Amino acid sequence: MAEVRVKSIVKRYGSHLALDNVDLEIAEGEVLGLLGPNGAGKTTLIHAVSGIIGFDSGEINVFGREQKSNLLEIKRQMGVVTQEIAVFHDLTAKENLQFFGGIYGLKGQELKERIEKTLEFVGLSQYANKLPTTFSGGMKRRLNIACAIVHRPKLLIMDEPTVGIDPQSRNHILETIRQLNEQGTTIIYSTHYMEEVQNFASRVVIMDLGYVIAEGTMNDLVKKIQHEEKIKIEVADPAEDLLQKLRRVDGVKQVSLTGREILIISQVGAGNLDRVLSIAKASGEIHSFYTEKPTLEDVFLTLTGKQLRDVGRK
Ligand SMILES: Nc1ncnc2c1ncn2[C@@H]1O[C@H](COP(=O)(O)OP(=O)(O)O)[C@@H](O)[C@H]1O
Ligand SMILES: [Mg+2]
Structure with missing residues (x-):
């Protein structure tokens, strides 16, 4: 069964068509790499799937249920890491997790255990009682991810979580994602770094200008230009x-x-x-x-005539 099914989604900002009839399917246990340059519509699509924004037409199903009318229930089993880091700077790492765990209905001993395990998982145990203002960019991002997984979601959606952080934290985050997937979490992962997608996504969707321009496994995509x-x-x-x-x-x-x-x-x-x-x-x-x-870069270049690396930078 598809964990997420997006059918003909249209989203307009005024006269600007940000999502133009996007179709997408993610099977349980998959890591889907959502690839595309800035402005492609990745964030808009992620916001629509996670219920952060509405959309003009089309349908989204998550865990086999219609998303709009089951949003609260769906959100309980979903974790979202937004493009901008969203943690409370006046709360310690542990207090941040208490807050987010609480939102998801965790309490008492279970909450306490989940906080400990999650901090350990993202490598922040020693910093449990520190404020994020003292953290490096990579540590803040790891805390941000911890907030999204404290309730052990079945589906984790991440929007460019490795942009602008040091290589060590980046590797740590990629390893975290790999382990979560191994434990059975379905993952949607947006990025404009092809190497990341190439290495661990089971399937890739390439977007540009609000469209899905290609999708498939790395092999499928490379065959297109072979x-x-x-x-x-x-x-x-x-x-x-x-x-x-x-x-x-x-x-x-x-x-x-x-x-x-x-x-x-x-x-x-x-x-x-x-x-x-x-x-x-x-x-x-x-x-x-x-x-x-051929690499994903070549696939992208062949399909769009644009260099992903160049257009992917602001
Ligand atoms: N709140 C908004 N209001 C108006 N236009 C927006 C808004 N959010 C995104 N857009 C536009 O929609 C397009 C897709 O943006 P976005 O989904 O952020 O792309 P990506 O995440 O792939 O960089 C861009 O052209 C962007 O300028
Ligand atoms: Mg974005």
């Missing part, structure tokens, strides 16, 4: 004559030079690679040679 191949050759003497010869090979679309490294983008086809290699060899010594599989 008619192209990247070949990199480092040669002793990258003369213009050699580049010209390579450009004339059937199926070669692009040849460019960075330092001594020649990048060739070619159609995957019988013999292209061999021909390129023998031309390069004939020109002299080859220092290195390798081909690259």
